[in-house]
Amino acid sequence: MQPISEEEAIRIVADPLLPLSSFTLGDYVDHSETLQRLVQLGVDLSKIERHTDAANLLLRLDFEKDIKQILLFLKDLGLEDSHLGPFLTKNYTIFSEDLENLQTRVAYLQSKNFSKADVAQMVRKAPFLLSFSVERLDNRLGFFQKELELSTKKTRDLVVRLPRLLTGSLEPVKENMKVYRLELGFKQNEIQHMVTRVPKMLTANKRKLTETFDYIHNVMNIPHHIIVKFPQVFNTRVFKIKERHLFLAYLGKAQYDPAKPNYVSLDKFVSVPDEVFCKEIAKTSVNDFEKFLKTL
Amino acid sequence: MGSSGLARLQGLFAVYKPPGTKWLHVRETVELQLLKGLNAAKPPAPEQRVRFLLGPVEGSEEKKLTLTATSVPTLTTHRLVRGPAFTSLKIGVGHRLDAQASGVLVLAVGHGRRLLTDVYDAHLTKDYTVRGLLGKATDNFCEDGRLIEKTTYDHVTRELLDRILAIIQGSHQKALVMYSNLDLKSQEAYEMAVQGVIRPMNKSPMLICGIRCLHFAPPEFLLEVQCMHETQQQLRKLVHEIGLELKTTAVCTQVRRTRDGFFRLDDALLRTQWNLHSIQDAIQAAAPRVAAELKRNLRLRLGHQQLPSAGQPWGFKDPSAAVEVESYSGQ
Numbered sequence: 001m002q003p004i005s006e007e008e009a010i011r012i013v014a015d016p017l018l019p020l021s022s023f024t025l026g027d028y029v030d031h032s033e034t035l036q037r038l039v040q041l042g043v044d045l046s047k048i049e050r051h052t053d054a055a056n057l058l059l060r061l062d063f064e065k066d067i068k069q070i071l072l073f074l075k076d077l078g079l080e081d082s083h084l085g086p087f088l089t090k091n092y093t094i095f096s097e098d099l100e101n102l103q104t105r106v107a108y109l110q111s112k113n114f115s116k117a118d119v120a121q122m123v124r125k126a127p128f129l130l131s132f133s134v135e136r137l138d139n140r141l142g143f144f145q146k147e148l149e150l151s152t153k154k155t156r157d158l159v160v161r162l163p164r165l166l167t168g169s170l171e172p173v174k175e176n177m178k179v180y181r182l183e184l185g186f187k188q189n190e191i192q193h194m195v196t197r198v199p200k201m202l203t204a205n206k207r208k209l210t211e212t213f214d215y216i217h218n219v220m221n222i223p224h225h226i227i228v229k230f231p232q233v234f235n236t237r238v239f240k241i242k243e244r245h246l247f248l249a250y251l252g253k254a255q256y257d258p259a260k261p262n263y264v265s266l267d268k269f270v271s272v273p274d275e276v277f278c279k280e281i282a283k284t285s286v287n288d289f290e291k292f293l294k295t296l
Numbered sequence: 297m298g299s300s301g302l303a304r305l306q307g308l309f310a311v312y313k314p315p316g317t318k319w320l321h322v323r324e325t326v327e328l329q330l331l332k333g334l335n336a337a338k339p340p341a342p343e344q345r346v347r348f349l350l351g352p353v354e355g356s357e358e359k360k361l362t363l364t365a366t367s368v369p370t371l372t373t374h375r376l377v378r379g380p381a382f383t384s385l386k387i388g389v390g391h392r393l394d395a396q397a398s399g400v401l402v403l404a405v406g407h408g409r410r411l412l413t414d415v416y417d418a419h420l421t422k423d424y425t426v427r428g429l430l431g432k433a434t435d436n437f438c439e440d441g442r443l444i445e446k447t448t449y450d451h452v453t454r455e456l457l458d459r460i461l462a463i464i465q466g467s468h469q470k471a472l473v474m475y476s477n478l479d480l481k482s483q484e485a486y487e488m489a490v491q492g493v494i495r496p497m498n499k500s501p502m503l504i505c506g507i508r509c510l511h512f513a514p515p516e517f518l519l520e521v522q523c524m525h526e527t528q529q530q531l532r533k534l535v536h537e538i539g540l541e542l543k544t545t546a547v548c549t550q551v552r553r554t555r556d557g558f559f560r561l562d563d564a565l566l567r568t569q570w571n572l573h574s575i576q577d578a579i580q581a582a583a584p585r586v587a588a589e590l591k592r593n594l595r596l597r598l599g600h601q602q603l604p605s606a607g608q609p610w611g612f613k614d615p616s617a618a619v620e621v622e623s624y625s626g627q
Contacts, residue, residue, distance in 0.1 A: 010350065010362060010363055011350070024378075025377060026371075026372045026373075026377045026378055027372075029371045029372060029374075029377050030345075030370050030371060030372060035371075036371060039371055039374060039376050039377060042376070043376065044376045045376055045377045046376065046377060046378060046379035046380075047379075239314065239316070239317075239567075242316075243314075274568065290566055293312070293314075293566055294312055294561050294564065294566070295552070296314065296315060296398060296552075
């Protein structure tokens with residue numbers, strides 16, 4: 001061992017070694033520029049590290065070479081800075097896609113007459129959209145157009161409102177269409193009307209759907225043609241409908257037929273908050289509603 | 297912040313369980329809402345760590361470098377790196393309610409879970425309102441079960457019903473005294489009987505302390521039942537048996553618990569109130585009453601144990617457990 005001078009001694013950097021393997025990215029975040037910049041963007045590393053091999057992928061990326069191009073591409077698409085964080089938390093595999101593939105897919109969507117703002121909204125709400133090949137996107141758009149027998153413009157509006165129809169599984173949608181047609185007894189044009197108003201009906205839980213319809217049709221005695229006018233009832237929790245209906249029945253105000261007086265329209269019945277419901281429709285106070293709920 | 301939020305979340309509170317939901321589902325929903333409230337608190341200021349960095353020496357003209365200790369912000373404790381602060385909460389459940397019943401359900405959070413055993417050992421009574429329907433009999437004593445029999449009920453009058461209920465209460469009164477294992481000749485037992493606090497302090501079958509008819513409009517009738525060691529299905533069977541005694545049949549349409557020990561309907565929180573602040577306020581409001589009742593019941597239980605037994609030994613509690621309860625009641 002040879003003696004060294006003070007200046008040389010100070011210049012030796014002897015930080016403790018990074019752990020060779022770890023189960024969390026927190027051990028590496030202080031030593032990696034990439035990870036620090038991702039956290040500043042708003043990416044949730046604690047969610048990504050739960051997927052196997054995702055953390056290894058992120059650690060090996062370099063911010064300047066790989067990530068920056070994709071981020072600039074996403075910003076060109078129209079995604080705001082605040083949306084980048086949640087997007088990347090869901091779809092971190094976009095970093096391993098080729099830039100040309102992504103651009104081809106965007107070009108395909110624009111060729112189908114989706115506007116730039118539409119594409120930005122779709123990508124924001126369904127982060128996995130750009131990871132689907134052109135062929136797959138084409139098949140799915142075709143499926144929805146054929147199944148629902150809608151015009152191209154209406155299919156476009158539907159998909160822009162709920163883009164996860166394109167990225168999710170198609171089996172629940174087929175099941176729900178059969179339920180509406182055969183079990184609940186709606187006609188095709190009625191289903192079309194309801195789905196364009198409330199697209200979430202296509203991916204709703206089958207059991208909850210039948211429970212809601214059973215209560216509304218058999219207990220509240222509301223016929224099909226009125227349910228078609230207010231498809232929001234399929235989007236609310238069953239207990240809310242039951243509580244409010246029982247309260248109105250107790251007060252004697254449960255009238256859902258538009259022809260008769262004291263008519264209560266289903267959209268107000270279902271979507272207004274409790275205070276407005278008690279004041280406008282039931283014409284009582286919230287305290288009375290709470291006391292009634294404790295007698296159920 | 298988070299620590300003070302959790303500090304105020306220790307104790308017992310009551311929740312109104314709606315009909316048609318399982319008690320486990322209610323407990324999990326309350327847990328989710330509490331976690332949401334706790335994680336929404338402002339995150340603490342970012343932590344710093346100390347690193348030794350090279351920097352020039354102050355007050356010297358030459359370019360000399362030295363190591364200086366500097367605080368550098370670190371991201372290891374950032375919420376996006378470590379995850380949410382709270383991922384699970386342990387919530388205990390008091391006397392359970394089955395899926396079709398509704399009413400007051402006692403839940404315990406944090407240190408309050410230890411009080412649940414003491415509440416159970418206090419053997420307090422519970423109040424129920426039970427609705428019955430004359431003229432039908434089903435296999436599970438509820439309205440939606442398989443129909444077995446249909447009968448007429450024109451001969452049933454209010455007086456007949458009251459008489460039957462009085463007979464039931466009388467027979468259960470005898471059972472109450474028998475299961476409480478008291479020597480009836482002693483002075484303490486006489487005083488307790490005068491106050492009306494004779495009840496069994498260990499395991500026993502369902503006992504009815506009081507039953508009366510609140511409302512009778514055939515075919516419907518409404519009963520108020522005070523009981524202990526019951527299950528809701530036994531209460532439905534009771535309605536069925538009342539129907540049989542009346543020489544007709546009856547099914548039970550609603551079982552609703554209005555009081556569980558010292559938690560009443562007013563203390564129970566509705567679904568819209570299952571959030572952090574309401575639950576913290578409910579715990580604080582109930583805490584003094586819980587402490588007072590547990591202290592009173594401890595004295596009663598010790599009183600029971602000191603009386604000479606007439607035969608069987610009760611479940612013995614060793615004195616260390618009694619001291620433990622005393623310290624919690626004093627909080």
